[in-house]
Amino acid sequence: MAVDSTLSSPLGPPVCDKDAKALRFIEEMTRNADAVQERVLAEILSRNAETEYLKRFKLDGATDRETFKTKIPVITYDDVQPEIQRIANGDRSPILSAHPISEFLTSSGTSAGERKLMPTIKEELDRRQLLYSLLMPVMNLYVPGLDKGKGLYFLFVKSETRTPSGLLARPVLTSYYKSEHFKTRPYDPYNVYTSPNEAILCPDSFQSMYTQMLCGLIERNQVLRLGAVFASGLLRAIRFLQLNWVELAHDIRTGTLNSKITDQKLKNHMKHFIKPDPELASFVIQECSNENWEGIITRIWPNTKYLDVIVTGAMAQYIPTLNYYSGGLPLACTMYASSECYFGLNLNPMCKPSEVSYTIMPNMAYFEFLPHESGSTRIVDLADVEVGKEYELVITTYAGLYRYRVGDILRVTGFHNSAPQFHFVRRKNVLLSIDSDKTDESELQRAVENASKLLVKFNTSVVEYTSYADTETIPGHYVIYWELLTKTDSANSSNSPSHEVLNKCCLEMEESLNSVYRQCRVGDHSIGPLEIRVVKSGTFEELMDYAISRGASINQYKVPRCVNFTPIMELLDSRVVSVHFSQDLPHWTPERRR
Numbered sequence: 001m002a003v004d005s006t007l008s009s010p011l012g013p014p015v016c017d018k019d020a021k022a023l024r025f026i027e028e029m030t031r032n033a034d035a036v037q038e039r040v041l042a043e044i045l046s047r048n049a050e051t052e053y054l055k056r057f058k059l060d061g062a063t064d065r066e067t068f069k070t071k072i073p074v075i076t077y078d079d080v081q082p083e084i085q086r087i088a089n090g091d092r093s094p095i096l097s098a099h100p101i102s103e104f105l106t107s108s109g110t111s112a113g114e115r116k117l118m119p120t121i122k123e124e125l126d127r128r129q130l131l132y133s134l135l136m137p138v139m140n141l142y143v144p145g146l147d148k149g150k151g152l153y154f155l156f157v158k159s160e161t162r163t164p165s166g167l168l169a170r171p172v173l174t175s176y177y178k179s180e181h182f183k184t185r186p187y188d189p190y191n192v193y194t195s196p197n198e199a200i201l202c203p204d205s206f207q208s209m210y211t212q213m214l215c216g217l218i219e220r221n222q223v224l225r226l227g228a229v230f231a232s233g234l235l236r237a238i239r240f241l242q243l244n245w246v247e248l249a250h251d252i253r254t255g256t257l258n259s260k261i262t263d264q265k266l267k268n269h270m271k272h273f274i275k276p277d278p279e280l281a282s283f284v285i286q287e288c289s290n291e292n293w294e295g296i297i298t299r300i301w302p303n304t305k306y307l308d309v310i311v312t313g314a315m316a317q318y319i320p321t322l323n324y325y326s327g328g329l330p331l332a333c334t335m336y337a338s339s340e341c342y343f344g345l346n347l348n349p350m351c352k353p354s355e356v357s358y359t360i361m362p363n364m365a366y367f368e369f370l371p372h373e374s375g376s377t378r379i380v381d382l383a384d385v386e387v388g389k390e391y392e393l394v395i396t397t398y399a400g401l402y403r404y405r406v407g408d409i410l411r412v413t414g415f416h417n418s419a420p421q422f423h424f425v426r427r428k429n430v431l432l433s434i435d436s437d438k439t440d441e442s443e444l445q446r447a448v449e450n451a452s453k454l455l456v457k458f459n460t461s462v463v464e465y466t467s468y469a470d471t472e473t474i475p476g477h478y479v480i481y482w483e484l485l486t487k488t489d490s491a492n493s494s495n496s497p498s499h500e501v502l503n504k505c506c507l508e509m510e511e512s513l514n515s516v517y518r519q520c521r522v523g524d525h526s527i528g529p530l531e532i533r534v535v536k537s538g539t540f541e542e543l544m545d546y547a548i549s550r551g552a553s554i555n556q557y558k559v560p561r562c563v564n565f566t567p568i569m570e571l572l573d574s575r576v577v578s579v580h581f582s583q584d585l586p587h588w589t590p591e592r593r594r
């Protein structure tokens, strides 16, 4: 098809007119970043002028940046939580947004142990859809021929609940996959998935994964790209294949569907799709029964050009394992988004993971940047950030979050036109993360305190602890190092805590962690049982000696609550006296505790 030459783009030659339009949109937005931001803020403030929140700060209908910045405070979730709770409880007056709140998106960030509830409005779906529609036009600039095959994407819906007033509360991707935007998306040759909607939308995670894998195996030669949202999700799929290839191969050989697939819509769909294919079944058995799974992805899906998964931020820990299974296929991080708002995309998606930068699209929300640890507190606009500096992202959304601190730290790497590009540095205050869980220092501290109560009757206390996220195994799990002190009791000198008691401490810690952790453990099985490694008395003093020998100040030394430096972990592991695991699952239900 000839591409309309008037639509060609500085980003590169588009492959079709649709792509040309998308690339031109990116150019328009990024060339006029500041003007677009000014317009976005004015739109948000004028439509929401009569909301209780903006009236409270006496904005009096002003829509300019200066008045906005003088009168509206920069806030965190806890500041706006009372308003959010009122909406959740049924107050339909315009509290935050003039447009009705259509549902709540449950963030993987937590407050008081529960997922944060992010208000959203119907039209935000269009904005998210718009950002999605830009991804393939950019990818097509770098990878030719993606219309000649399919994408094997492992996509899932998660459980949803309702607030006391009946508003839905669910993760943003569940909301998107269940929307008409996704379910009735028009055919696009560059965006064809092997997974049928029936599998993606099946609420049972086993049935969903099983059929997505089965379809991916059946169409293995057509698969040009493999993906999941986060790296941990793709590794979970590989693990699933390791555990279930015998049954999958059986279905392929016989053309029948495993009896564990009971979802009627799924069964109906698969009935027309699955046919006996003994040759493919033998191939799957031959590859999967091989002890060596190095490069398994390219062996089973030989035409894969890249893996489409986020490996920036906390997910960087999975890069070596992905490289192992894929024989070093390119890893594409295409977008940066959250429940609060979708932010932007990577205009150079085939770059190395360490070089990924996201260009924030100025039409998505109004963005401000709080300098991070540079001594300056002057918050700046999108167009005014400086290359090399780190900032915390602050957003004002169409759905009614005003000057809200997202908690992400970003470093400016450069500009595309007048729009800055950001390296995702890290999320603030996250100590441990395996999947979408984020455990901070105070949550870990509370979990250790709660678990150590089980030791009181043994005259034992936890004198020091540290932790790390072990991602060598799939799924990964939390490891907590404990140094214990048992006061000797002359009457009963052998009263130290038993193996069983320490196993219970593992479970007690899990019970104390936030609901996202517990959902990953119980609902998604994406985190393995928590492990406590008891180390010899004096180990943490050795740790301090080691840090001081490397230049730490003795006066300022604090025990790191999370470690990932190999020599330190080797030191800790060489002092382990006993190892304990959670023997049970912690409690978790989709319902919120408060």
Ligand code: AMP
Pocket (backbone or CB within 6 Å): 106, 107, 108, 109, 172, 310, 311, 312, 313, 314, 333, 335, 336, 337, 338, 339, 340, 406, 408, 424, 427, 436
């Ligand atoms: P949630 O609110 O659960 O949707 O999580 C959103 C958060 O996930 C963001 O604020 C980031 O901390 C993280 N995140 C999203 N996209 C990326 C990305 N491309 N790279 C690194 N972290 C990301």
